[in-house]
């Protein structure tokens with residue numbers, strides 16, 4: 001970033017135009033300013049909250065508010081001056097020509113309106129913030145630009161958490177107020193033709209770089225509009241990364257490869273952000289090139305490398321186009337698209353029944369994810385999800401259907417030290433009496449915390465040869481029996 005003093009000076013505009021500049025916000029007495037940000041401006045020191053500050057809402061100091069007001073005022077006027085026809089809640093593409101124009105007019109504006117940059121921010125940072133308001137997503141921009149940040153969570157205007165290396169921390173970045181957050185939400189969703197208003201306060205969207213966005217605005221967000229961004233990883237994690245991180249062992253990877261190639265039906269189970277989508281993406285790499293796959297998601301995140309892949313996305317209502325297309329509609333439609341495999345980003349309702357039926361009727365090798373915290377909980381959740389289809393099956397029929405459709409549950413977990421691991425690879429072996437028989441093929445043995453706070457433990461085999469072994473053999477995967485045996489067996 002060029003320093004302010006290095007900004008090129010240009011000829012002044014006629015006085016009449018200069019006078020047309022709106023007056024800057026009124027100067028008010030400032031409280032002591034926080035020190036300038038450090039750590040590449042990722043973290044801004046948290047301000048001491050006044051007593052009785054609502055804990056989930058937090059606050060903004062007058063000094064910070066004044067800085068943000070000034071940034072916004074400058075950004076809006078500069079933007080209107082170079083792109084008067086593009087409303088402020090639409091994005092403005094960052095081109096070198098526009099940047100140059102902004103650079104020139106910024107300096108003119110500072111001089112003419114005799115603007116003093118607030119002492120709590122460097123001139124370079126202030127200018128960069130103004131540009132982020134003009135061309136980007138305001139206070140979110142530096143966080144979006146930082147590749148090591150994997151998730152951004154805006155809890156109303158004054159609290160922004162970020163995740164790095166599996167750890168969450170409050171960043172200290174702030175919006176000016178609720179309207180400021182909602183303007184950025186609109187900038188994200190409007191280009192996608194989606195609505196963000198009191199009639200449509202629950203929003204799913206994507207950033208231009210593919211990052212997944214969810215937002216809840218007023219009236220449903222009590223403490224202020226919030227935004228959750230799952231950053232799109234530029235360098236996608238692959239199986240070798242997962243092995244390097246200790247998320248699984250090479251043996252587990254070999255076993256999973258055999259299961260995918262042999263067209264076992266797989267459900268990846270896990271909590272929020274546990275790595276389910278990442279794992280499906282990794283496993284998809286094992287799907288042979290010639291097999292036709294249809295993927296179905298609410299907001300497309302899956303990225304398969306094969307050519308014969310059709311990607312479907314659900315449709316939310318907008319004021320102009322009130323129609324809805326659900327995951328279930330897409331699954332039913334996918335059956336007419338001659339897929340060999342169907343991959344549903346997440347089953348969370350009645351579509352589960354259609355998915356299970358598809359798995360059972362020639363689309364074996366299908367995959368999906370389910371929110372649940374253990375393989376057993378996953379099985380139970382599948383039961384409840386099937387019942388959400390509104391069909392009155394007796395429970396034992398539902399169980400039988402699940403057991404005959406799903407071969408494997410792979411449990412992904414985000415553990416207490418922030419690491420993500422495959423904690424179980426579990427085979428559904430059938431039904432005995434009323435209950436499903438679940439057998440761990442591999443599991444993670446958690447032996448507590450080490451002195452550095454990192455979890456101590458190792459992956460180990462479940463001790464029993466899986467029932468699917470003959471099928472794997474038919475597909476050319478011959479595993480030594482020892483692979484499935486615990487080391488103390490010998």
Ligand SMILES: Nc1ncnc2c1ncn2[C@@H]1O[C@H](COP(=O)(O)OP(=O)(O)OP(=O)(O)O)[C@@H](O)[C@H]1O
Pocket residue numbers: 150151230231233237242245247270271272273274275276277278279419420421
């Ligand atoms: N094994 C892993 N080790 C380290 N980081 C991982 C691992 N798996 C996934 N991640 C990272 O964790 C984050 C969440 O991953 P992912 O989107 O796959 O989770 P998810 O379970 O699908 O989340 P959600 O429930 O929100 O859909 C991503 O930033 C991803 O890069």
Ligand SMILES: [Mg+2]
Pocket residue numbers: 276277278
């Ligand atoms: Mg996911």
